Amino acid sequence: MEKSIKKYWPVFVAPTLVAFTIGFIWPFIWGIYLSFTKFQTLKKITWVGLDNYLRVFQDSTFVHAFVFTALFTIVSTLTINVLAFLIATLLTRGIKGTNVFRTIFFMPNLIGGIVLGYIWQSLLNGLLYKFGMPLLALSTTEGFWGLVILMGWQQIGYMMIIYIAGLQNVSPDLIEAAQIDGATRWQVLKHVKIPMVMPSITICMFLTLTNSFKLFDQNLSLTGGDPAKSTQMLALNIYETYYMRSGQQWKGIGQAKAVVFFLIVVIISMVQLRTTKKREVQA
Secondary structure, three states, rough: OOHHHHOOHHHHHHHHHHHHHHHHHHHHHHHHOOOOOEEOOOEEEEOOOOHHHHHHOOOOOHHHHHHHHHHHHHHHHHHHHHHHHHHHHHOOOOOOOOHHHHHHHHHHOOOOOHHHHHHHHHHHHHHHHHHHEEEEEEEHHHHHHHHHHHHHHHHHHHHHHHHHHHHHHHHHHHHHHHOOOOHHHHHHHHHHHHHHHHHHHHHHHHHHHHHHHHOOHHHHHHHOOOOOOOOOOOOHHHHHHHHHHHHHHHHHHHHHHHHHHHHHHHHHHHHHHHHHHHOOOOO
């Protein structure tokens, strides 16, 4: 039976492989090629070599978007993971109504980013107006923290579920042994729970880091990059370059920005995975 299954494995793999090739691999390769060209349509393509990539780093809006995105990613990644871990710790102590709280915290993750952006735009602008502060679209600082709040509200519940799964897998015997040795709650958390939950931390750090760097729909709906593109993140900057600027040269530059963006996310993600995996405790 096993031999016959192995014999026909190409039949089962082929549909998915074909779909993946058509939907991802080929467009990805074609996109890299277009990043070295100038084009208006796919029938009018002119090879320009590295010119597009040189112009990417000469574009002050892209450089600013990178700095803004990097700062946002650092703040949101730390905020989301710290709060998600704290909530997960509280909800694994057997308090009454745990399942209800888990559901409530997870629900924002089910709402689309565009919808969340417009909802929070109304809420935050209303609060800022009430306290006499600049609206999201009128202040870089308010726009930045508005994005951090929105991202946290949406993602904390999802990361909380992953942390809860990790905490529930920590052996009670290890905790009991530490308590018998006189360890305080903080020492148990620091020296037992956190090391044992490092696989969950690796996953959550990876998800929040990549989600923050790739943020687009919330950025578009919450601030739209205003004021004067000062809250524009990388994904929105690429979209604006490709679709909103006239002239065939901008599409090639937009493609080059997308390739640079892809490389940045891959490199940062690999560094993060390598760093956190080194700290995982082997069972």
